[in-house]
Amino acid sequence: MLKIENLHVSVEGKEILTGIDLEINKGEVHAIMGPNGSGKSTLSYILAGREGYEITQGRVLFNGKDLFEMSVEKRAWAGVFLAFQYPVEVPGVSNIYFLKAALNGIRKFNGLSELDAMDFISSVKGKMKELDMDEKFLYRAVNEGFSGGEKKRNEVLQMSVLEPTLCVLDETDSGLDIDALQVVAEGINRLRSPERSFVLITHYQRLLDYIKPDFVHVLAHGKVVKSGGPELALELEEQGYAWVEDKLAS
């Protein structure tokens, strides 16, 4: 589904991603862990298509197509979704309208008709219930004045409404207390399917107690320095990121 080959990315002349190779197949869950500043968010933004980065080498294929040839919205239409580490506040745009506009954009691209408004609202309300979100959030401006945890739930709500095929979640667990973490993790688990792949970016292994990854990759200085199974996350938890740094130094 996603193939990242020798990806080098710079910002203002400074190289941040220094050669990433990663292959993610349908239905797989990959966790990417790494210390702060290792380039995790940069990688997620690159996949979503944010401007301001210079891709100096390498390529990314999504279902065999060059991702960098696709505009931001085209990627969304084709099934790429990024749950932001810091979701953006959009004053004045209600959550319900935002979700509907987004979903209809995607449906239109895929040759589907617009959803009936009533069906749409009741389906969204059902999903909010699962995520333990109050219905009043539907009519509030997107993320405006939401707490950190509410913003993260809202990201997962969007994901469950839009039903993407590649879900990139950037530190969706950070800032959540243990109850919220559980609710959000269940929300993500419900979306797991043989057709859908996940990239879980996280700083801590505790998210992985709830969502079991198929693969774990350690990112340091803009590069995958180690890959393995779920046990690698536990190893990291015990040894800390200093262990990675030490290994790199030696």
Added chain:
Amino acid sequence: MSVTQLPNAHYASLITAKNADLVGCEFDWLNSLRVKAAEGFSETGFPSPREEEWRYTNISPIEKSQFNLPTKAGAIDTRFLQNVLLDDCHHLVFVDGFYQPTLSSVIDLTEGVVVSAISEGVSEHEDLLKSLLDSVVETPALGFINFNTALFTDGAVISIEENTQIEKPIQIAFISSKEGALSIINCRNLVLAKAGSKATLIETYHGAEDSCYLSNIVTEVVVEPNANLSHNRLQAESLKAYHIGGVYSRLDNNAIFNQYNYNFGSVLSRSEVHAELGEASDCTLDGLYIAEDRQHMDNHTRVNHAQPHAVSNEFYKGIMNDRSKGVFQGRIIVALDAQKTDAKMNNRNLLLSDRAEADTKPQLEIYADDVKCAHGVTVGQLDDSAIFYLRTRGADEEMAKNMLTFAFANEMVERVKFKPLRIKILEELLKRFPQQGMKIEWL
């Protein structure tokens, strides 16, 4: 303060030629007011950009256009009219500056309430006219006001009886017909909300598509003690027209005046909203101006805290696209005696193109010492991170920009409580910034 300038010969000649058969010419007091105004105009002419208050707006295209005075109303087709008239309102309709009784409807008014046209009620309401006309505009008056006083052909005269509430809003619609091209609408509205009364007025402006004309409207408003008046303006003139519109108000003690000002039309427009505040009165001035292509929209406000304990809240938003220009000049004056004044002014501008321009100039003149005055202005662009966020969810770039722009404007539209007007304003907004799948009931 004002810089002397010779009046444009064409417009000066209109005044001298036309005084004889105007509405109310049977009244000496009115004739002498008109003569005085004509003299005032012959001294100043229209304002020049050398005057501080007009430095951002050059009205020379109006002078060059040599508009003429209309002699009668042209025809309006019913489709056009249907689109103009708001549901659930009393309607006073003026075409090319003349009242149209057959297109208007005012029904079931409470005893003692006057909702009429000057041309209809000039004898019956002479005292009312006499007490209101020229009673609120400042002297020396602006060239445009003098021009209006000297030449107004008609307008609304409204008086709300003491302690009376008018349920339905009163819409005063000014329409320029096709035949009205190249002519001037000079209308004068006189409004009195007597003590303890409550009413909503809506002035709307429209013209035949692509027709070029000048609207020069003056509205004088008196809000007596404890009265509550909501005054709305929807300026949706033809995009080739010129619009000079002034609302001059005086609030007595404990009066409430809410003025909502929505500007979409005209190639060049100037709105002037003035309020003089009595003791413990409450004044809200809200505005929205949206300019495209080469439209020029100038908004002037002046809030005069003449007495203590009054509250004023002013919030204007502008959106400028293409090569358009938006101007906001807001002046707050707090007199020496006006202690415990609470005055707020805010102007926020959104530029949608590199060639669009926003000029914003708040001016505070504070002579009292125990007052709260706050003001803020911003000029900005759409938030790139919000555009990106919307696009990652599947809105294309244009849609994302439209969503954010619409949201910026909608904050001002939400303030309109009367639904038929709010929907009309939303329609203007959605024409400019379409929202796919948007349901008006979600707003």
